[in-house]
Amino acid sequence: MDTLKNCPAPAKLNLFLHVTGRRADGYHLLQTAFQLIDRADTLDFTLREDDAIRRVTAVPGVPEEGDLIIRAARLLQQEVLRRTGALPPGVDIAIHKLLPMGGGLGGGSSDAATTLMALNALWKAGLSKDELMALGLPLGADIPFFIFGATAFAEGVGEALQPVAVPDAWYVVIEPGVQVPTASIFTSDHLTRNTPAVIMADFSGHYAEQGSTLRQFGKNDLQQVATRLFPPVAQAVEWLGAYGDARMTGSGACVFCAFHSEEQADAVLESFNAQALSATVPSTWKGWKAKALQEHPLGVVIPL
Ligand SMILES: C[C@@](CO)(OP(=O)(O)O)[C@H](O)COP(=O)(O)OP(=O)(O)OC[C@H]1O[C@@H](n2ccc(N)nc2=O)[C@H](O)[C@@H]1O
Ligand SMILES: Nc1ncnc2c1ncn2[C@@H]1O[C@H](COP(=O)(O)OP(=O)(O)O)[C@@H](O)[C@H]1O
Structure with missing residues (x-):
């Protein structure tokens, strides 16, 4: 096997996100619930004759050297060299972006996680799930979750993960046409950092009750x-809030709302599209639906 094509890198939603404190290094302590959804970037991996790691598709606004997929691939290549004494072959990576950047959907982190999982298989590197999660963490706090690959209650900076059951749902997601840099939110003087800690049973009990x-x-x-x-972002929360309990995911900018059925989600999208046509919602916004995923679609193909 020297190629892996159409590897999905799904988005996540943060069903809730509490900032409970701050670490000595400035990073924030969180409690959150991660939900995978069936909207994804896709990546193709093709091994090369030499040892170069290349991105063969352009990503507007992300230089090749700064792309998390390139950084993740190089990190794993060096780790394999350290473990075996032999450098694995290089790889051409094509990426088809569907997820917006700075959207709070974790697109960059998911791309990196998919890269680590796919190359671990292509290179027959044999790293365990826990080893891949630890390798990815310094690149992005959301990466361990995507490798973990199932709905999770998370603590720490998002790396301490426990599986949790959440009822099935369809989501409507609004992209309000802005990119939110995560750092601009965490460095704000207006951020509260003292939400009391909950326990996982508080979260799962909430859904069981209602x-x-x-x-x-x-x-x-x-x-x-x-x-x-x-x-x-405020306008999107207000717009979607007319149809249910609308909330931002991660550090934004996207806003989501949960529904029991696909039909209910479709009805909201119909209204969104009609209002987009009549310019009642800005032309820069996008609206779409997605289904909750119980497990990572790539993890099913290449189990760790
Ligand atoms: C907020 C969350 C929630 O899932 O997701 P996104 O909205 O980005 O998808 C994550 O915690 C985002 O984690 P991650 O993706 O690693 O954030 P990065 O872009 O690396 O972080 C940018 C900057 O935000 C700050 N930061 C990030 C995470 C954290 N727990 N505390 C922080 O203070 C740091 O200053 C960091 O340098
Ligand atoms: N493969 C990638 N896809 C998206 N963004 C990337 C990628 N590699 C690096 N980045 C950088 O990470 C930033 C955050 O992107 P992303 O993970 O999509 O958003 P968020 O963290 O809000 O979910 C982008 O603005 C971009 O500069």
Whole structure:
């Protein structure tokens, strides 16, 4: 096997996100729930004759050297060299981006996680799931979750993960046409950093009690800062809020709302599309639906 094509890198939603403190190094301590959804970037991997790692598709705004997929591939290549004394072959990576950047959907982290999982298989490197998660963490706090590959309750900076059951749902997601740099939210003076810690049973009990996903648990502490700095995020929360419990994911900019059925999600999107045509919602916004995924679609193909 020297190619792996159409490898999915799915998005995540943070169903809630509490900032409970700050580490000595400035990173924030979080509690969050990660939900995979079936909207994804896709990547193709083709081994090369030499040892170069190349991105063969352009990604506007992301230079090849700074791309998390290139950095992840080089990190694993060096790790294999360290373990075996032999440098694995280079690879051409094509990436087809569907997920918006700075959207809070974890696109860059998911691309990097898919790269680590695919190359671990192509190079027959044999790293365990835990080893790949630890390798990816310094590149991005969301990377371990994507390798973990299932709905999770997360603590620390997002790397301490426990599987958790959440009722099935369809989501409508609005992209409000802005990119939110994660650092601009975490460095804000307006961010509260003292939400009391919960336990996982508080989160899972919330859904068990109401028997549905329609009202989300807790809050997203990053939302008040993002809506203040980026008015389109506030407008999107208000627009989608007319149809249910709308909330921002991660550090924004995307806003989501959960529904029981695909039909309910379709009805909201119909309204979105009609209002886009009549220019009641800005032409820079995008709206789409996605289904909750119980497991990572690549993890099913190449189990770790
Ligand atoms: C907020 C979350 C929630 O899932 O997702 P996104 O909205 O980015 O998708 C993540 O914690 C994002 O983690 P990650 O993707 O690693 O963030 P990065 O872009 O590397 O971080 C940019 C900057 O944000 C700050 N940062 C990030 C994470 C964290 N727990 N505390 C922080 O203070 C740091 O200053 C860091 O340098
Ligand atoms: N493969 C990649 N895809 C997206 N963004 C990337 C990638 N590699 C590096 N980045 C950088 O990471 C930043 C955050 O992107 P992304 O992970 O998509 O958003 P978020 O963290 O809000 O979910 C981008 O603005 C970009 O500069």
